[in-house]
Amino acid sequence: MRERKISESTIHRLSHYYRALNTLEKEHFETISSKELAKREKLTPAQVRKDLSFFGSFGTRGLGYPVKELKGRIAKILGIDRTWNVALIGVGNIGSALVSYKEFQRQGFNIKVLFDSDQRKIGSNHKGITVLDTDHLEEELQKNKIELVVLAVPASAAQNIVDHVVHCGIKAILNFAPIKLKVPDDVEIRTENMAMELEYLSFTLVNNKKGERKKT
Amino acid sequence: MRERKISESTIHRLSHYYRALNTLEKEHFETISSKELAKREKLTPAQVRKDLSFFGSFGTRGLGYPVKELKGRIAKILGIDRTWNVALIGVGNIGSALVSYKEFQRQGFNIKVLFDSDQRKIGSNHKGITVLDTDHLEEELQKNKIELVVLAVPASAAQNIVDHVVHCGIKAILNFAPIKLKVPDDVEIRTENMAMELEYLSFTLVNNKKGERKKT
DNA sequence: TATTTTTTGTGAAACCTTTCACATTTTTGT
DNA sequence: ACAAAAATGTGAAAGGTTTCACAAAAAATA
Incomplete structure (x- = not known):
């Protein structure tokens, strides 16, 4: 079936x-x-x-x-006839940009909680959302009924955090760390690597792909 | 050949x-x-x-x-055995995050110039790069020998700017505006839409594409 | 040195995605 | 009311991508 x-x-x-x-x-x-x-x-x-x-x-x-x-x-x-509770982990460069990313809100992806491990950031406010300590990650994900996680932490911290995220039952992760993360088969993880897109462009430039002929 | x-x-x-x-x-x-x-x-x-x-x-x-x-x-x-001169247009949320995005630098993508149309931003400094006025876009792209453009402006401004970018001979564009931009056939444009990736995740969640087991 | 093991490189097969082509259905025009 | 035009839905064909399977080559072993 x-x-x-x-x-x-x-x-x-x-x-x-x-x-x-x-x-x-x-x-x-x-x-x-x-x-x-x-x-x-x-x-x-x-x-x-x-x-x-x-x-x-x-x-x-x-x-x-x-x-x-x-x-x-x-x-x-697509499942966007409803809203989704999203957590954003890592309030650095990319992370703080994503808090204000209008397109998420517009499609019903509600960033409900923010996390960081940096003591200077914990407790601070981004667009009305208080940054929580990653030490309380699992507890807070459950409390806030989070269904979707956006990961914007450094590559070195990503696997450890993803393990916790998976452990508390999250099945969908959008990852911005430039690293291949290991997750169980029943968890969907998508990795956005913006440098890779530039590499694709760079390939087309040096290979003059545009206007080229096919096949041998 | x-x-x-x-x-x-x-x-x-x-x-x-x-x-x-x-x-x-x-x-x-x-x-x-x-x-x-x-x-x-x-x-x-x-x-x-x-x-x-x-x-x-x-x-x-x-x-x-x-x-x-x-x-x-x-x-x-891939053409990354060299460096590329990159211009970043739009120093808003996403734009300013990208200026500090380590992965670009690491693969030889050098952001050499920044542009914005907002008078309050023009002249300001991001990571040692001064923000220039988009009014001088074509002139400055040429002066700085820019080969690759990253576009991080609002959707409403994107097509107009892309027309200028294309006009001065740029052949590769990485676009973050959530809109389909028109460019000539010999220009390669890649659009990053982060909300679309979340929509894909949302689809997998509602269609239960991954395993049936739910925890808790 | 000879034999076995490892591992590449590659046609062919299997699989997946897109495009074609057309019967079918509905609308529009006379 | 009828004919022509528009446009969907879909099997079949074409085109593209991935996997298979194995000969060939080099390394390891005895």
Whole structure:
């Protein structure tokens, strides 16, 4: 009864569709065709239709997809038709930037607690949230019913903290430390490494990838 | 000149191998087998060998790959055997965090100039770099021989700025604005959207993609 | 030196993702 | 009311990526 495997790419495109639909709603569109949606996201209409078809039939032939309803459906699929309690661990450079990152709030990711191990930071206030001591991590994660953890600590501290996070039942972690962390199979961890994206760009520059021909 | 299409995944894995090799070098390993490298990166040995084989034969049968040399080869492939002049546009939340992001410096991405349009920020100093006025963007990008641009401005300002950036010949952009930007075909643009990664995690949570067991 | 073990490099197979093409359904126009 | 146009949903084809499996080469062992 295991549902069909949906690819990561499909999920990411769903996020994009959601944003596009949001814009379309503001522009007072009632319906949108796969052709037009694809154009806005630089994809093919077939790709859009196939992606959506994994989850059901949301459109009307001859007309397209109802903007408002489709937006709601995608929100439900992505699990953003609700709010999530998020903890942010590490209030350094990246961490403090993320506290104010509007896009989290906007999609219903509520940063409820902040943690740091630096005594000078503990007790201080960021956007109205008090920084707690990582010594009380597990206790506070449970108390605040945290479901999602964002990790923005130095690489050297990351594995130890992630072990505690996993220990108290968290199943989803967004990691900004540039290191491969070990977690059990039932925990999903995504690592954002911004330098790696620059490396990809650097590769395209030196290999003049743009305008190149394929195959041998 | 036989160029073939290398997939994005391969390039990203190359970045991972590079980091692993760096660690191995510090641990005084002279050689590493595809098996061991794969284990460290949670991949298959065949994947490692195939990835490397696109660029040449770097290993010795029966022995493995020479750590130091392979690291150098990958650096060359990725274009990080040199430094790059980077401009960072937008010194807000994310922007100021990126100025201090160690991982950029470490891989040879040198932030040489900062820009903002806010009069209160212009002239101020971040980590020894003075913030310049975006009004002089094109002029300063050229003067400083900038090759790579990191964009951390609000979504509403992004397209206008990217047009200027493209106009003065920049071919690689890392964008943090949560919006799809239009650039010519010969410009590579990568968009980092951290909320989208949380949405992916949220999807895995509601779809119970990972194990069923819940603790407590 | 000869044999066994290790490990690469690589075609071929298996698997996964995207695109194609078209029957089907609904809307629009006359 | 009917024909033409628009657009979905989906099997099948095409294209791409990963894994398999094994010959070949080098190292280790006896």
